[in-house]
Amino acid sequence: MGELRENFWTLPLAQLTRAEWEALCDGCGRCCLHKIEDADTGAIADTNVACKLLDTGTAQCRDYRNRKAFVPDCLRLTFAIVEDVPWLPSTCAYRLRAAGRDLPHWHYLLTGDRDDVHRAGVSVAGRVVSEDEAGPLEHHIVEWSAPQRDLEEESGA
Template sequence: MAPELPFWKTVPLERMTRAQWESLCDGCGRCCLHKLRDADTEELHHTDVACRLLDRATARCTDYANRRARVPDCVRLTPKRLAGMDWLPPTCAYRLLAEGRDLPEWHPLRSGDPESVVRAGVSVRGRTVAEREAGALEDHITTWPGDWPRRAGPRPLPGSLTEETAP
């Protein structure tokens, strides 16, 4: 008998339960960093400035349940909104699955260890500036939040979900 495949390989994003959907978040905190978009060119610029609700020591939201009330421009990620979110980091599980890629080995759903995100160099832990101390966001533009870290190993190939599930 073949081993049972994990839910992210068999359940489309739009059909996942809330618990499945939420478990895809690896807790890296990259989406909680401020971004700037050039008004003329539409070019996206990442910063190392953390949202005021992000615990910079743990890379977790300090008030996830009420985040949208406290930070009105905090985006609620849904399968429908995913396609228009070009600012999600390349390491983001939602983005990877939407692109037909598998979760990387360091993802907690695969490793069983939430610290694997830190060891892979994906987490923002210890790499951010507090929003209230930052000053001008333009002074904090950096590229690493939009990059795939070398320590994270190779990015899963497109179609890697279907290749493993094909008979």
């Protein structure tokens, strides 16, 4: 995947190499879930319906490298657009770093354990259904909660 610099995640996003950009992802899978936009208000509702390529048990893309061939509207998140994607979760490393904030305490780059995203309750693994089985999206609207510790930190508790 390429060489990763020590503590690269503390650098401004514009300075990251492609390998470092890809490594910044925490693997939660939330960006691979369908959203519903209200045509009148523009409000975006989350669903628990995953892209057909997302492994619902691991929250990992089954064919990340070739995903655009199977899902043409799959968004390739880049530095140029990261601040213009309003539906990224508040816990998203890209969103946090674009705002100059630190990674969450459970991020694997800090802990060394990719399963910490699951233990923190951030991952969608085991909590979503594939679009191939879901039926109407309107029946699957959910509100994802932030991990309790993150909520306490945001409120200053």
